[in-house]
Amino acid sequence: MKYEIHILEERCKGCGICVEICQADVLELSPEANEKGIQVPYPKKPENCLNCGMGEMFCPDFAIYVWVNDDEEEVRE
Amino acid sequence: MVRFPGSKNSTHHHPADPLLYTELLPTVWCHGCGIGTTVHAFIQALKDSSVEPKKVCVVSGLGCTGKISTYIKLRSHSAPYGNVVGRAAELKKENPHWHVVVFLNNADFLLTGARDFIDEAQKGTDLMVLYINNFLYTLNKTQAFPMSPFIRKSVDGKFDLPFNIPHLAKTYGARYVARWTPLQSGWLKHSLSEALFKREFGVIEVVSPCLMFSCDEGRIQDAGEKMKFYDDRSEFCYGENTENLDLRKEGKIRVGLFIESGRPLQEDHS
Numbered sequence A: 001m002k003y004e005i006h007i008l009e010e011r012c013k014g015c016g017i018c019v020e021i022c023q024a025d026v027l028e029l030s031p032e033a034n035e036k037g038i039q040v041p042y043p044k045k046p047e048n049c050l051n052c053g054m055g056e057m058f059c060p061d062f063a064i065y066v067w068v069n070d071d072e073e074e075v076r077e
Numbered sequence B: 001m002v003r004f005p006g007s008k009n010s011t012h013h014h015p016a017d018p019l020l021y022t023e024l025l026p027t028v029w030c031h032g033c034g035i036g037t038t039v040h041a042f043i044q045a046l047k048d049s050s051v052e053p054k055k056v057c058v059v060s061g062l063g064c065t066g067k068i069s070t071y072i073k074l075r076s077h078s079a080p081y082g083n084v085v086g087r088a089a090e091l092k093k094e095n096p097h098w099h100v101v102v103f104l105n106n107a108d109f110l111l112t113g114a115r116d117f118i119d120e121a122q123k124g125t126d127l128m129v130l131y132i133n134n135f136l137y138t139l140n141k142t143q144a145f146p147m148s149p150f151i152r153k154s155v156d157g158k159f160d161l162p163f164n165i166p167h168l169a170k171t172y173g174a175r176y177v178a179r180w181t182p183l184q185s186g187w188l189k190h191s192l193s194e195a196l197f198k199r200e201f202g203v204i205e206v207v208s209p210c211l212m213f214s215c216d217e218g219r220i221q222d223a224g225e226k227m228k229f230y231d232d233r234s235e236f237c238y239g240e241n242t243e244n245l246d247l248r249k250e251g252k253i254r255v256g257l258f259i260e261s262g263r264p265l266q267e268d269h270s
């Protein structure tokens, strides 16, 4: 995948801002809570990612970022 | 490969990591607090601008906003009892080549800091003041005070107007005045990098969502809804006359850039 979404679970507070802000419907809060009782988001449709960087920009806890994999081609339907 | 749901073994780092004390994360702020987003915008602005991080100094004071200097890996100072702008001006005087950034909040401003703020604005000291206004004072949800637009009433039951920070700053000679909410994160970042670059007294007010603040509709505890509340209420007024920027009860939060290089953006604005 060209755009890899990385979520640092140990930093996330599960506020869901990144899920709200994402226009491409990539993220979703995971149904199960982790050991801290936090529903960490996960990339539900990672192939939709446009690398707009909005979730990264809005996350108050520096917990999510997009890493561009230069070795791979961008696939668009 | 996408690691689900976290990426503990990731070999990459968050782009903001070089400027953060990462071992202290997650931050102490409530989930959905606007301060974190503001700090992120500041870090991105620092990376975008040509300013050397070594020359940047961060000063913060009391309360939630005061924790900012704990997380940023820059020269940082904490000033007690609202003496934040005064302390920053001292630092600036000792080290004229530094870019001094001040994170102010309502308590810092209203306790004793307002006088220093006005003094330094009049002197035109090169400081960048980031005023984080979360409509709250010492986490008191019901007490009205000079910054609370939605709950403060005068004796005859009318709503009082809160301080208009951009107008106050302009009146005392600030040369760069803007107001944003963290929902305009991109604009905020742009504004910050502009103000960092300019060597003059600049004030950027950030109307920040705070989960403790309750308005008439009750306290919104969901972070997404809270953000939406501020997004719906903000109105883009680029170059608006600062007199019209009061935060009224039913009114909009008017955001934008108002004064640049000491001049209003629209001279003939009526």
Ligand code: SF4
Pocket (backbone or CB within 6 Å): A007, A011, A012, A013, A014, A015, A016, A017, A018, A019, A040, A041, A058, A059, A060, A061, A062, A063, A064
């Ligand atoms: S915005 Fe950040 S802290 Fe909030 S749910 Fe998303 S990754 Fe977690």
Ligand code: SF4
Pocket (backbone or CB within 6 Å): B028, B029, B030, B032, B033, B034, B035, B064, B134, B139, B209, B210, B211, B212, B213
């Ligand atoms: S109390 Fe308000 S300002 Fe303080 S961390 Fe929570 S949301 Fe942020």
